[in-house]
Amino acid sequence: MSGSAPKIQAFVRHDTLPSVAPPVSETGAVKWLRENLFSSVGNSIMTLLAAYCLYALISAIVPWVFNGVWRADSIRDCREVLDGAVGGCFAVIAERWPQLVFGNYPSEHYGRAVIAFLMLFVALAPILFIELPRKMLWFTGLFPFIAYWLIWGGTLWLPILALVGVVAGFAAFRALETKSFFGALIAGLVVTLAFWLFLAGPLSTGLSSVVPLTLERVESREIGGFMINFILGTSCIALSLPLGIALALGRQSNLPIIKMICVMFIEFIRGVPLITLLFVASVMLAYFLPPGTNFDLILRVIIMITLFASAYMAEAIRGGLAALPKGQYEAGDSLGLDYWQSMRLIILPQALKIAIPSIVNIAISLFKDTTLVSIISMFDMLGMIKGPILSSTDWFGVYWELYVFAALLFFVFTFGISKYSQYLERKLATDHR
Amino acid sequence: MSTMSDPTQPVFRLSMLVNDTRYRGITFQIIAFFAIVFLFGWMAWNATQNLAALGQNISYGFLGEGAGYDINQKLIPYASTDTHLRAAFVGILNTLLVAFLGCITATIIGVTVGVLRLSNNWLVAKLMSGYVEIFRNVPVLIWILIIFSVMSNALPAPSAFRGENATASMVMDAFAFTNRGVYIPRPVWEPGSWMVVTVFFLSIVGIFALRRYAVKLLFDTGREIPVLKLSLAIFFVPTLLVYFLTGMPISLAYPSLQGFNFQGGIQIFGSLIGLWFALALYTGAFIAENVRGGIMSVSKGQTEAAAALGMRPGRIMRLVILPQALRVIIPPLISQYLNLTKNSSLAAAVGYMDITGTLGGITLNQTGRSFEAILLLMLFYLIISLSIAGVMNIYNNAIKLKER
Numbered sequence: 001m002s003g004s005a006p007k008i009q010a011f012v013r014h015d016t017l018p019s020v021a022p023p024v025s026e027t028g029a030v031k032w033l034r035e036n037l038f039s040s041v042g043n044s045i046m047t048l049l050a051a052y053c054l055y056a057l058i059s060a061i062v063p064w065v066f067n068g069v070w071r072a073d074s075i076r077d078c079r080e081v082l083d084g085a086v087g088g089c090f091a092v093i094a095e096r097w098p099q100l101v102f103g104n105y106p107s108e109h110y111g112r113a114v115i116a117f118l119m120l121f122v123a124l125a126p127i128l129f130i131e132l133p134r135k136m137l138w139f140t141g142l143f144p145f146i147a148y149w150l151i152w153g154g155t156l157w158l159p160i161l162a163l164v165g166v167v168a169g170f171a172a173f174r175a176l177e178t179k180s181f182f183g184a185l186i187a188g189l190v191v192t193l194a195f196w197l198f199l200a201g202p203l204s205t206g207l208s209s210v211v212p213l214t215l216e217r218v219e220s221r222e223i224g225g226f227m228i229n230f231i232l233g234t235s236c237i238a239l240s241l242p243l244g245i246a247l248a249l250g251r252q253s254n255l256p257i258i259k260m261i262c263v264m265f266i267e268f269i270r271g272v273p274l275i276t277l278l279f280v281a282s283v284m285l286a287y288f289l290p291p292g293t294n295f296d297l298i299l300r301v302i303i304m305i306t307l308f309a310s311a312y313m314a315e316a317i318r319g320g321l322a323a324l325p326k327g328q329y330e331a332g333d334s335l336g337l338d339y340w341q342s343m344r345l346i347i348l349p350q351a352l353k354i355a356i357p358s359i360v361n362i363a364i365s366l367f368k369d370t371t372l373v374s375i376i377s378m379f380d381m382l383g384m385i386k387g388p389i390l391s392s393t394d395w396f397g398v399y400w401e402l403y404v405f406a407a408l409l410f411f412v413f414t415f416g417i418s419k420y421s422q423y424l425e426r427k428l429a430t431d432h433r
Numbered sequence: 434m435s436t437m438s439d440p441t442q443p444v445f446r447l448s449m450l451v452n453d454t455r456y457r458g459i460t461f462q463i464i465a466f467f468a469i470v471f472l473f474g475w476m477a478w479n480a481t482q483n484l485a486a487l488g489q490n491i492s493y494g495f496l497g498e499g500a501g502y503d504i505n506q507k508l509i510p511y512a513s514t515d516t517h518l519r520a521a522f523v524g525i526l527n528t529l530l531v532a533f534l535g536c537i538t539a540t541i542i543g544v545t546v547g548v549l550r551l552s553n554n555w556l557v558a559k560l561m562s563g564y565v566e567i568f569r570n571v572p573v574l575i576w577i578l579i580i581f582s583v584m585s586n587a588l589p590a591p592s593a594f595r596g597e598n599a600t601a602s603m604v605m606d607a608f609a610f611t612n613r614g615v616y617i618p619r620p621v622w623e624p625g626s627w628m629v630v631t632v633f634f635l636s637i638v639g640i641f642a643l644r645r646y647a648v649k650l651l652f653d654t655g656r657e658i659p660v661l662k663l664s665l666a667i668f669f670v671p672t673l674l675v676y677f678l679t680g681m682p683i684s685l686a687y688p689s690l691q692g693f694n695f696q697g698g699i700q701i702f703g704s705l706i707g708l709w710f711a712l713a714l715y716t717g718a719f720i721a722e723n724v725r726g727g728i729m730s731v732s733k734g735q736t737e738a739a740a741a742l743g744m745r746p747g748r749i750m751r752l753v754i755l756p757q758a759l760r761v762i763i764p765p766l767i768s769q770y771l772n773l774t775k776n777s778s779l780a781a782a783v784g785y786m787d788i789t790g791t792l793g794g795i796t797l798n799q800t801g802r803s804f805e806a807i808l809l810l811m812l813f814y815l816i817i818s819l820s821i822a823g824v825m826n827i828y829n830n831a832i833k834l835k836e837r
Contacts, residue, residue, distance in 0.1 A: 046554050257463075270818065275781070276789070287804065369572070382578070386578070
């Protein structure tokens with residue numbers, strides 16, 4: 001019986017099938033397109049709209065840039081060369097480049113400004129990148145004095161004596177530091193200021209009559225263009241940070257009068273637009289100083305912008321201070337550290353780290369706000385464009401090229417700063433590993 | 434018979450003022466207080482000396498004198514024979530006008546861009562982040578100047594609208610975009626129009642009442658009524674009915690070309706438009722970042738929990754995500770409004786006559802009263818800032834998470 005039964009062979013596969021490639025719609029570019037651009041009807045419509053906008057933008061910009069005229073003497077020349085075609089008249093940038101960047105700075109001294117500019121990056125490098133040797137910080141400390149001498153010229157003795165004043169103040173600080181940090185800080189400041197006010201002037205006149213060491217003097221009103229935006233931006237950011245820390249500590253302190261003074265200052269500054277403070281710098285500040293004092297407009301503007309920025313810095317740092325858990329303050333107290341020690345060693349390093357993004361935002365907006373000085377008739381980059389360049393007969397009517405150039409220059413720097421801050425945040429992130 | 438004596442009273446020594454933590458704070462505060470008083474006193478003394486040397490005094494009498502200059506964009510009647518005070522008032526209204534328009538436009542732009550930046554459409558998200566980066570990283574003054582030059586250079590002159598073969602034409606016969614500004618129709622209010630307006634506002638109140646009633650009904654009885662249709666009906670029907678019954682008291686006066694210029698409509702100058710849109714686009718980029726941050730701050734678990742409860746995406750957004758995101762979004766949003774208001778002082782760059790242009794500009798230059806003019810100017814902005822900050826504090830306290 002069993003022999004006659006038909007043999008049913010069980011199907012057993014012994015080898016695995018070779019895997020089939022995924023369908024075209026689920027792989028590579030097609031999958032990406034489906035998921036990211038055409039996942040639904042609404043999404044497809046949005047994609048098409050966005051693509052159209054992009055196309056319109058590009059088709060307007062590309063011919064304008066690539067048809068641009070770089071060599072011409074005036075806007076009429078440009079129009080002749082273009083002959084009705086769409087194109088930018090970039091010749092104005094090529095021709096007025098020095099004016100846009102240096103203002104009326106004497107052209108034979110451009111080299112001095114450029115050297116100062118390059119040295120700035122060397123000076124900034126050890127602050128920005130912690131890997132670099134710490135010895136470079138010595139140069140950073142010297143840089144402000146060198147830069148002042150290079151840009152404004154005059155005798156080298158003045159910046160050297162200013163530096164000596166700082167060193168004297170620092171020596172006083174170190175001598176008293178063990179007694180009381182705050183007292184030492186005040187003593188250091190007083191020594192420096194006294195040295196600057198009473199000794200530096202006569203000494204530098206005396207010394208320069210013996211050994212001149214002078215560069216040709218450049219007046220402040222000759223400095224202009226992007227250079228002035230840069231000078232204002234860097235010096236105000238650098239000066240406003242310590243002032244902002246002091247104000248933030250004052251606002252958080254438990255001494256009522258100090259707190260009240262700081263709150264009033266911060267709220268007043270934050271309540272008024274920068275332009276009114278610049279008006280104060282240009283017309284009102286002279287009233288508040290002893291009769292006969294008259295100091296440089298750039299210095300007055302630096303003072304006002306620094307005060308302005310420090311109020312915002314203070315708020316950013318206060319945010320960092322408030323974000324620290326209370327245990328950190330109590331830990332400092334229980335270790336027996338006094339106020340300044342615990343601030344310096346425990347609180348501020350952490351608070352500043354938390355505040356980095358807001359501090360950088362303030363630095364960026366401060367750098368952008370330096371263009372406002374054009375409204376009080378200083379010839380910064382925008383002042384140069386609105387004033388001498390657009391009112392000249394040669395270039396009357398070239399708006400786009402100049403404004404786009406100015407925008408691009410600012411964009412490069414501010415975008416660079418914001419990218420750096422993101423890098424710094426990633427680097428300093430010690431939590432959520 | 435205790436031999437212990439009372440603890441000796443600590444002897445107060447002068448050095449304790451600096452070294453003893455109990456007194457040190459007070460010492461420093463008194464020193465700081467006197468230093469500040471001395472500084473202000475010194476500055477005030479210098480100011481009186483300087484003013485005396487110039488033969489000036491502090492007086493606000495100049496506000497009552499004739500201004501003698503014209504203001505093109507104005508919300509209230511003003512002529513060059515009016516006083517400086519009225520000119521300043523025109524300026525204040527202009528500042529508030531551009532701040533109001535700018536805030537609304539910036540909010541619309543910011544919310545749209547912020548939401549679109551989070552969209553899963555790659556192209557749209559990239560385009561929006563491009564907008565945000567470009568506008569955030571370039572000074573607002575450059576944007577104001579760029580948009581103002583577009584308005585005053587790229588648009589056609591009124592004469593281009595004239596003749597048989599005009600090179601420019603009005604949009605819908607109602608709006609004219611010229612290099613002297615944009616002309617829009619002007620509403621003409623005839624007697625009886627107040628009834629239409631009253632009915633319109635009453636019907637808006639009615640819509641809110643209806644919505645509350647609908648929610649109450651839903652909670653009490655579980656019955657739903659078509660809220661949207663009823664709201665639309667209440668919005669349109671009574672107002673239109675009254676409008677036609679009273680004989681169409683509100684009409685529009687269209688701008689038309691007469692002579693060298695358009696007449697009849699409202700003229701919005703290029704300076705206002707340049708300032709308005711530049712401020713709106715610039716601030717909108719910042720608001721977009723706030724909105725994006727706010728939405729991202731709501732943890733993903735909230736969305737998933739709502740989805741697990743069976744909610745539709747629209748409702749998840751409206752009932753779960755937004756209420757939590759708004760708590761994060763609104764404080765920085767209000768400070769952006771404040772920034773926009775303060776940035777509107779850049780009007781000086783394009784010749785828009787806001788308070789900085791009138792009181793801090795021409796009035797200051799004509800009368801030479803820089804002291805008084807700048808103080809008043811600061812006071813105005815300070816009042817606006819402090820009142821907005823006050824409102825923000827009240828709001829923050831109201832929405833604070835009430836825990837423990």
